Amino acid sequence: MTGVAIVGASGYASRELIRILLNHPGAEIRVATSRQDDSPRVDALHPSLAGRIDLACEPFDADRLAERARVAFLALPHTASMAVVASLRERNVRVIDLSADYRLTDAQIYADWYGHTHTDAVGLKEAVYGLPELYRESIPPAGLIANPGCYTSTSILALAPLIRENLVERTGIVIDAKSGVSGAGRSPKLSTHFPECNESFSAYNVGKHRHTPEIDQVLTDVGCAQGDPVEVIFTPHLVPMDRGIFATIYATPRGPVVEHDLLDLYRSFYKQSPFVRVVSHLPATKESAFTNYCDITVRVVRGKVVVLACLDNLIKGASGVAVQNFNLMFGHPETTGLAL
Amino acid sequence: MTGVAIVGASGYASRELIRILLNHPGAEIRVATSRQDDSPRVDALHPSLAGRIDLACEPFDADRLAERARVAFLALPHTASMAVVASLRERNVRVIDLSADYRLTDAQIYADWYGHTHTDAVGLKEAVYGLPELYRESIPPAGLIANPGCYTSTSILALAPLIRENLVERTGIVIDAKSGVSGAGRSPKLSTHFPECNESFSAYNVGKHRHTPEIDQVLTDVGCAQGDPVEVIFTPHLVPMDRGIFATIYATPRGPVVEHDLLDLYRSFYKQSPFVRVVSHLPATKESAFTNYCDITVRVVRGKVVVLACLDNLIKGASGVAVQNFNLMFGHPETTGLAL
Amino acid sequence: MTGVAIVGASGYASRELIRILLNHPGAEIRVATSRQDDSPRVDALHPSLAGRIDLACEPFDADRLAERARVAFLALPHTASMAVVASLRERNVRVIDLSADYRLTDAQIYADWYGHTHTDAVGLKEAVYGLPELYRESIPPAGLIANPGCYTSTSILALAPLIRENLVERTGIVIDAKSGVSGAGRSPKLSTHFPECNESFSAYNVGKHRHTPEIDQVLTDVGCAQGDPVEVIFTPHLVPMDRGIFATIYATPRGPVVEHDLLDLYRSFYKQSPFVRVVSHLPATKESAFTNYCDITVRVVRGKVVVLACLDNLIKGASGVAVQNFNLMFGHPETTGLAL
Amino acid sequence: MTGVAIVGASGYASRELIRILLNHPGAEIRVATSRQDDSPRVDALHPSLAGRIDLACEPFDADRLAERARVAFLALPHTASMAVVASLRERNVRVIDLSADYRLTDAQIYADWYGHTHTDAVGLKEAVYGLPELYRESIPPAGLIANPGCYTSTSILALAPLIRENLVERTGIVIDAKSGVSGAGRSPKLSTHFPECNESFSAYNVGKHRHTPEIDQVLTDVGCAQGDPVEVIFTPHLVPMDRGIFATIYATPRGPVVEHDLLDLYRSFYKQSPFVRVVSHLPATKESAFTNYCDITVRVVRGKVVVLACLDNLIKGASGVAVQNFNLMFGHPETTGLAL
Known part of the structure; x- marks a missing residue:
């Protein structure tokens, strides 16, 4: 039983993470931290957990955390x-970081997109990008995992087979992405106020969303044998629903493509990946909601390859993939605790 | 053409009010105020009004307002x-107040429920309760209108015929009320954050909602001939929708009642009221959404009288009834501008 | 490992039941039936189950079912x-029936409310009402379980402590109930067509809902020592959300009541019931959604006892309580498979 | 006052049309038809119209219609x-057809996409495509208007300036379109059943949607001076909301483009069009919901032109543009009755 800490327990991803770990046979949540002054109980932060966890939050303290936990989310x-x-790393606590801080390997790109200087070069060097479907071999020994972004996972899983096989042009790829509102976090804002976003569909951060360089970087890495960097046009939208990300992706094939062959390629590419379902029907976010699955299909329309992919942003896009990483790091089957 | 001021232009009720007044043949919006520092344009506050109003907000200034407007909402x-x-009253500007400040005639009850001492005894005395269906005669000459609350209008219109005719017990009346989220205003809060209230139904302020004494007071007044004060049990709930209030009301008849006769009573009671629709089917909030109608029906179930009523909280529950009051005050037909 | 049959696999309750049983260590789904001609695969009926169950539906055949399954839902x-x-009973298959057919013990009342003559007097006699919180002792040996209705469970769990302790009047109890749309089943109808019920709140079947006599019957049984039958005024409403039932219940106390004491009574009443959470805050359906919990609290408002209760209609209101019953019948801990 | 007939009064577009025409000073609804046997009243079909229209539906009869109406929607x-x-045309009734039957000028393309032979070659020849922003001159004398599709209007208005000015490539244009559920009509289906599409986002008819050839045809006509046909990749999606269409469009510029200049081009292109609002912010469907506006903006992202456009599918995408056409045909200002 591995002692686990949840650092920053009040958000939605943490709530889902706690919910998953409570049913995980190899993990025990021993620490939860919060910056709230009054050390709220976890089930006061998240009433849905009433009766399921008897733990109060505490302020973050690396020493006290390290005494009880071998891994911190x-x-x-x-x-x-x-x-x-x-x-945490100094105290030998392994870290699975759900923030964006260790995803971009180039500190300058981080500074450009996030508007902050990166202050932990050591960590940046140590960090392993935690997308098991692509980096399953690197994760088990890792001390620090950069858990991928939700839009990012969707986009990368949807494009990786095409890029690795060099089937499509690497620039001009359009990722038209749509997210439920929980992707914006739990802090109330006007844009996520119910009467503003309910019954409305909108685009935001067009051309400026911070998941863009992360997608570029990982897909460029996926396709490294062929050299050219990948550069995507990424457009996020807000959907009046709680959870789910849907990406509709348009890529230009380098040569003739056949829909059926592409589906076969995807099935083969992901045959070792229990949480990617290559489906032949057009997926809907609801089918993967509350699960750790990413559902993907492919179509060819008037000469374009159209990939459609979706997942639950809070699970496969955050907490669930974090538990996949935990499983790989601590020697559990990748699916442990994730048959949601 | 009456010059009109909107004082506090950034909220949802103001947006609806502006939208209505823009089509009103007898009103011209000449002033809009906001406490925001940068004097935002009205259509910057409310992008849905783009191209429809060319006006910038200004800080509130009674003198400047009085030069241009004869009435302030x-x-x-x-x-x-x-x-x-x-x-405003000193400068002869007539006022239609959408807040709660002038609805309760007893300053002590105001203090008890709102937690503030009332500081305008003169205004309190001058104020006329602006529910045209009950006080149509008092409104035309009024200098200060206390525009009713949204839950209040629904509840009072639903119960007034029963109370006036003394058909039901005056205590123990249950008002189980449900509101869309716009009723909570435009300031973001955790409870109105989309991922919190979407896909959820909850009760709030049980036994404590401030519309309770307002309902008591007006219904007691409606039934004054019979003496006993009305005291309601009022329970508000939050519905995952934008707009609409639905009240399900349970009252104990004093004697035998027949459903059909009750419907006739309601039809007769409201036959001069163009915005109350007594219907025989069970109403749905969507049928009155975006209109100034209050829809009401009555049933008798196992000896209880069950009244079901609904309206659009932002229109009939706020801006629309304000325009009814405006019409009565300035000599327009009650329905002008309200055929939404 | 008990062989299990799902008879009628295409609905929402079945989908949830399958999802739960797939993670249940003591159950194996060996049969799924459907009246659809083409013997659809279960994951074709329910795409969310893709990759999780490899089973095709078959027409119902008692012999073939009995060869493989010891219990049929x-x-x-x-x-x-x-x-x-x-x-099924003749072939020694135990039955957990999620329909209404065996809930009402009096065939005449069934005929009155459902408009059909009851044709299985033997079954009616054998059936045990499957609400474990009240009938935990009778369920283990049962051959036929009448799984309770969703509104019914909510209402009964909310009222049972008051009735058993004889604290409230038995007539005139108001149950103002609100349900998500999945409660109406999976067959498309105009009333559950998205553009009709989204952004709308409405009442339906006022005074006529078939769960009424079921609530009366069970609560009368709960309070049998005191004799008088319970008769409730039950009003169902439709909420624009998928799942969740919320009941706001108004009862008249027979004597003085104190809120705090009532909460203690509820806690004590349900202390052996792992799926009833007596909470002190006002519950929201979202907190119990996707779980097998029923959340309850109590308030005293102007002399009325107000009970607020909610649960997930598809789980605690249907499939989850069915698995509770399965657990009790087959010797598993009541919570097995239900830590959702 | 022009006598108007609504042929097929039971759908959502008809309801909106009736609602608009009831406030139109130059139109009087004298006929409503329905295939329902019982000649339902219009306000029985649409309870929201209670008290606003006193008319019963009748079966379609060209003679009887022509006696009372000069135009049929x-x-x-x-x-x-x-x-x-x-x-109708034989009886000199002018027709505004909201169906797809007269939109495609080539009967063979109609047959290919709709799976039916076109049986009215005369009408096809007479029909004028009713998008006032592009064909304002042809509409006034028209006897038969083919009212455009909702996806189509959004897409065409968003692309027309770029195509007419020959600024972008004509093939490979990606139209990623999203629609509220009312776009699917009022007939209940599983895909539009609330619990299926609520809290879900999905694609449908990828590469096969019938608005595709309509967009191709009109944009090809818009860009006729330059010859090459336009061929779009059109992907429709279903959004869990009632109304609104949002199109995110990706086009490849033929040469260097500057965002600011493109916005100027759009403003200039639509300066005579009162219902197109070229905005600089990113639009949201809610801002144009319940209005006749189409809101458009343009961005340049990594060398692609990204156009974002939205409108209310039932109004600007159906009934509102129909009234624009009516206004042009009967000599009213284009905006009459449409200041919603």
Whole structure:
């Protein structure tokens, strides 16, 4: 039984993570931290957990945490994560960081997109990108996992087979992405106020969303044998629903493509990946909601390859993949605790 | 053409009010105020009004307002309204106040339920309760209208015929009320954050909602001939929808009642009221959404009288009834501008 | 490992039941039936189950079912259940019936409310009402379980402590109930067409809902020592959300009541019941959604006892309580498979 | 006052049309038809219209219709429209057809996409495509208007300036479109059953949606001076909301483009069009919901032109544009009755 800490317990991803870990036979949540002054109980933060967890939050303290936990899941805002990682790693606590702080390998790109200087070069070097479907071999020994972004996972899983096989042009790829509102976090804002976003569909951060360089970077890495960097046009939208990300992706094939062959390629590419379902029907976010699955299909329309992919942003896009990483790091089957 | 001021232009009721007044042949919006520093344009506050109104907000200034407007609609938080009413009335500006500040005639009850001392005894005395269906005669000459609350209008219109005819017991009346989220205003809060209230139904302020004494007071007044005060058990709930209030009301008849006769009574009671529709089917909030109608029906179930009523909280529950009051005050037919 | 049959696999309750049983260590789904001609695969009926179950539906055949399954969950429309129960019982298959067919012990009341003559008097006699919180002792040996209705469970769990302790009047109890749309089943109808019920709140079947006599019957049984039958005024409403039932219940106390004492009574009453959470805050359906919990609290408002209760209609209101019953019948801990 | 007939009064577009025409000073609804046997009243079909229209539906009869109406709005399924148009035109009734029957000028393309032979070659020849922003000159004298599709209007208005100015490539244009559920009509289906589509986002008819050839045809016509046909990749999605269409469109510029200049081009292109709002912010469907506006903006992202456009599918995408056409045909200002 591995002692686990949840650092930043008040958000939605943390709530889902706690819910999953409570049913995980190899994990025990021993620490939960919060910056709230009054050390709220976890089930006061998350009434849905009433009767399921008897634990009060505490302020973050690396020493006290390290006494009880061998791994810390960080669910902190970016920049807050990099402020605590070193203290945990020094105490031999392994870290699964759900923030964006260790996803971009190039500190300059981080600075450009996030508007902050990166202050933990050591961590940045140690970090392993935690997308098991692509980096399953690197994760088990890792001390620090950069858990991928939700849009990012959807987009990368949807495009990786095409890029690795060099079937499509690497620039001009359009990722038209749609997210439920929980993707915006739990802090109330006007844009996520119910009467503003209910019964409305909108685009936001067009051309500016911070998951863009992360998608570029990982897909470029996926396709490294062929050299050219991948550069995507990424457009996020807000959908009046709680959870779910849907990406509709348009890529230009380098040569003739056949829909059936592409589906076969995807099935083969993911045959070792229990949480990617290559389906022949057009998926709907609801089919993967509350699960750790990413559902993907492919179509060819008037000469374009159209990939459609979806997942639950809070699970496969955050907490569930974090538990996949935990499983790989601590020697459990990848699916343990994730048959949701 | 009457010059109109909207004091506190940034909320939802103001947006609806502006939208209605823009099509009103007898009103011209000449002033809009906001406490925001940068004097935002009205259509920047409300992008849905783009191209429809060319006006920038200004800070509240009674003199400047009085030069241009003969009537001010106040859409301010409670206590903020009573701070400005006197300055407007002194300058002969008539006021339609959408806040709660002038609805309760007894300053002590106001203090008890709102937690503030009432500071405008003069205004309180002058104020006329602006529910045209009950006080149509008093409104035309009024200088200060206390526009009713949204739950209140629904509940009172649903119960007035029974109370006036003394058909039901005056205590123990249960008002189980349900509101869309826009009723909570436009300020983001955790409880109105989309992922919290979407796909959820909950009760709030049970036994404590401030519309309770307002309902008591007006219904007691409606039934004054019979003496006993009305005391209701009022339970508000939050529905995952934008707009609409639905009240399911349970009253104990004093004697035998027949459903059909009750429907006739309601039809007769409201036959001069163009915005009350007594229907025989069970109403749905969507049927009155975006209109100024209140839909009501009555059933008898196992000896209880069950009244079901609904309306659009932002229109019939706020801006629309305000325009009814405006029409009565300025000599227009009651329905002008309200055929939405 | 107990072989299990799902009879009528295409509905929402069946989908949830399958999802739960797939993670249940003591159950194996060996049979799924459907009246659809083409013997659809279960994951074709329910795409969310893709990759999780490899089973095709078959037509109902009691012999073939009995060869493989020791228990059948019937998720059929009323009247369809009573047409097959005898054939299963004769073959020693135990039955958990999710329809209404065996809930009402009096065939005449069934006929009055459902408009059909009851044709299985033997089954009616054998049936045990499957609400474990009240009938935990009778369920283990049962051959035929009448799984309770969703509104019914909510209402009964909310009222049972008050009735058993004889604290409230037995007539005039108001149950104002609200349900998500999945409660109406999976067959498309105009009233559950998205653009009709989204952004709308409405009442339906006022005074006529078939769960009424079921609530009366069970609560009368709960309070049998005191004699008088319970008769409730039950009003169902439709909420624009998928799942969840919320009941706001108003009862008249027979004597003085104190809120705090009532909460203690509820806690004590349910202390052996792992799936009833007596909470002190006002519950929201979302907190119990996707779980097998029923959350309850109590308030005293102007002399009335107000009980607020909610649960997930598809789980605690249907499939989850069915698995509780399965657990009790087959010797598993009541919570097995239900830590959702 | 022009006598108007609504042929096929039971759908959502008809309801909106009736609602608009009731406030139109130059129109009087004298006929409403329905295939329902019992000649339902219009306000029985649409309870929201209670108290606003006193008219019963009748079966379609060209003679009786022509006696009272000079124009008929046809809100019939495709193929049903072409079965009645000739009978109306022979009787000198002008027709605004909201179905797809007269939109495609090439009967073979109609047959290919709709799976039916076109049976009214005369009407096809007479029909004028009713998108006022592009064909304002042709509409006034028209006897038969083919009212455009909702996805189509959004897409065409968003792309017309780029195509007419020949600024973008004509193939490979990606139209990623999203629609509220009312776009699917009022007939209940599993895919539009609330619990299926609520809290879900999905794609449908990928590569096969019938609005595709309509967009191709009109944009090819818009860009006729330059010759090459336009061919779009059109992907429709279903959004869990009632109304609104949002299109995110990706086009490849033929040469360098500057965002600011593109916005200027759009403003100039639509300066005579009162219902197109070229905005600089990113639009949301809610801002144009319940209005006749189409909101459009443009961005340049990594060398692609990204156009974002939205409108209310039932108004600007159906009934509102129909009234624009009516206004142009009968000599009213284009905006009459449409200041919603």
